[in-house]
Amino acid sequence: MGGTGTTTLNLKLKVWRQNNPQAEGHFEDYDVEGISTDASFLEMLDVVNNRLVKEGKDPIAFDHDCREGICGSCSMTINGNPHGPQRGTTTCQLHMRKFKTGDSITVEPFRAKAFPVIKDLAVNRxxxxxxxxxxxxxxxxxxxxxxxxxxxxxxxxxxxxxxxxxxxxxxxxxxxxxxxxxxxxxxxxxxxxxxxxxxxxxxxxxxxxxxxxxxxxxxxxxxxxxxxxxxxxxxxxxxxxxxxxxxxxxxxxxxxxxxxxxx
Amino acid sequence: MKYLMSTIGRKQLMAVTGLLWSGFVLSHMAGNFLMFVGAEAYNKYSYFLVSNPLIYLAEAALVLTILVHAVSGIRLAIQNRNARPQKYSMTPSGDKAPRFQSRWMAFHGSLILVFLVYHLITFKFGTYYSVTYDGVEMRDIHRLLIEVFQSPAYVVGYIFCVIAVGFHLSHGFYSSFATLGLYHPRYSAMLNKFGYFYGFIVAGGFISQPLYVFFVAGK
Known part of the structure; x- marks a missing residue:
């Protein structure tokens, strides 16, 4: 990871899970530990997904592509804010240093009738x-x-x-x-x-x-x-x-x- | 016709009618200040307004514009509610939070509509007292005003509703110009501040009047 002042965070995630467009969705809670403050929000979700896959569970579906803030794929709502709390930033460019250890983070898909949920956080735009x-x-x-x-x-x-x-x-x-x-x-x-x-x-x-x-x-x-x-x-x-x-x-x-x- | 059925067309209708009403509430508030001068000045002002034949034209225009504003607003609000069937568990906050009154326009708009009907029943269609000044008989609307604002509950309710009017204006005034396509980075920021000032002045003026009656004039 390198850099100075890198620390790790323990977080409480509340993530929207929905199997398909017709299914009733619900929130699921995840305790996430040891997330580097240098990680991006998507990298944090990658860590969670690795753990879910190892446990034989269904990973959280989310859209992503360039991971450098120009493709516009990484749509999700973080604590009520699309792309998280930081202005002028996509989710992939949002770093975990913006959060504090012990924070509760609610992650939902973009919600609109015109953007139906495909699965979990991925929506059809x-x-x-x-x-x-x-x-x-x-x-x-x-x-x-x-x-x-x-x-x-x-x-x-x-x-x-x-x-x-x-x-x-x-x-x-x-x-x-x-x-x-x-x-x-x-x-x-x-x-x-x-x-x-x-x-x-x-x-x-x-x-x-x-x-x-x-x-x-x-x-x-x-x-x-x-x-x-x-x-x-x-x-x-x-x-x-x-x-x-x-x-x-x-x-x-x-x-x-x-x-x-x-x- | 297609324009009037489109969302922007409806919004522009709301903007124009809203601006007309913004002007009306300001003049109404300013005219009411004559109650501070005295019963005679207030009643003569009222008589001057209702005895002018143009009053029917003005009243018809006000009724028509408020109906257009309300009907368009309700239709747009329904369309907006349908556009998000599954609500969020949290709303934008911090650096991404819009000012709160802008999210509640339909809410205070509905409250104002109910208040408006009640207000007309209380005053315009309320008890008719008459008084004679200089041999001219006219309505003693000042007496009714003093009577109505004796009730603490009415005063509190009235103040609550005119605060809603203030909030509605503080967003609506600036919003109308944006909807009509009039926007400039510098002037719109000033217009935005002026919208707050406008809402504050109108609400403040309307609040001062029942308080004056309740605490001073009615004693």
Whole structure:
């Protein structure tokens, strides 16, 4: 482990266990001992799972992939906070030094109708894929690569779009929202693509289609609590939601497609 | 029409109607301060309002906007409840906790709606006393006010409800602008603080009035 000041922790874990989407879930308690303060939260769960496997029990199912804070897989709610208590951090980047020995830690899946539990802490977030498929794209001219400076983008616009593009689609905004709304996610995509000239042709239909898909998927709506932005590991600004609101109003006024689907 | 059925459309309707009512409660609170001047000033102000033919238009607008606000709010709240069938055992806390009144808008909103109906029954449709100033007969609403605020239970209940109004405004005022898409990192932070100030002023004003009647004017 190395490092200075490494100590170990003894913890009381309360973990949501649910065998399949239809099953009734319940909390199970685990006493965990000798966890290094240098371990990440997922590594701590790995230690628990190793022990469960050795005891012939079913390990705790959770999603993970990159373990470096960019894939957005490690969705779980730790003591009521999506991705744990630390701002701007994914669960995989949350270190056990943030906890004290003797702490009780409650671990639940992200809870929303649109994110059904697959097993234990793993949830199905394909509702986000549906939202992306309905408008999270840009039209390109296939052919030779365009000139590098053919489409000038001012630095501040590029920076603003990039801040929205930092969204990793983890779903913490939905998990934190008292209404299970996905508006910060949709707002981030609408800002990211709509601010740039490449995304301009689809500007109106993007926002209308993505919002419609969001509603159809069973997400709630926004009551401006700002919990989403506080929970976001990429600290996507709440401003994205206000921007989404004005873009929606603008698209409603500008859109000329009156036949049901806007796509 | 599709816009009005969408969640953002409904929320924007709530924002506009909410802002109208924010303005109304402030003017109502300010007008009521005439009770500190005396019965005659208060009654004449009341007479001035109800004798203006535009009052019917204003009343119709208030009823319509509160209905739109309440119906949209209830529909959105139901949609929100359905969006999370399995509740959490714990809610966000510490650095990730939103301010608490923002999570309870539907709750204090419902309380305010019930209070509003009760308030109208007590005052607008309450006992009619009449008084004559300078040969003009008008309603002595001040007498009814003094009577009603003699009851400690009524005063406590009234104060509880106007505190709910204050909380509702403190989030709703700022929230309305965000819902309408008006947001700027610097000005919105100021607007947020102003929302608290607005809620505090309205609730504080409305609290001072029954207390004044109970402890001073009614004696």
């Amino acid at each position: 394909s509702a986000f894929d549906k939202i992306i498929a309905s408008g999270g794209y840009v039209s390109v001219n296939a052919g030779n690569a365009p000139d590098a400076n053919a489409r000038p983008v001012p630095k501040d616009v590029a920076a603003n779009a990039f801040m929205a593009a930092a969204c990793i689609g983890c779903g913490a905004c939905v998990a934190a929202c008292t209404n299970s709304s996905a508006m910060l996610f949709v707002g981030a995509k609408v800002s990211h693509l709509g601010l740039l000239p490449q995304g301009d042709p689809e500007r109106e239909r993007r926002v209308l289609n993505m919002m419609q898909t969001m509603e159809d998927a069973g997400f709630g709506n926004c009551s401006n609590t700002g919990a989403c932005s506080l929970a976001c590991p990429k600290e996507i600004s709440f401003e994205r939601i206000a921007n989404l609101n004005s873009e929606f109003l603008r698209a409603t006024v500008k859109n000329r497609n009156t036949s049901g689907s806007v796509g």
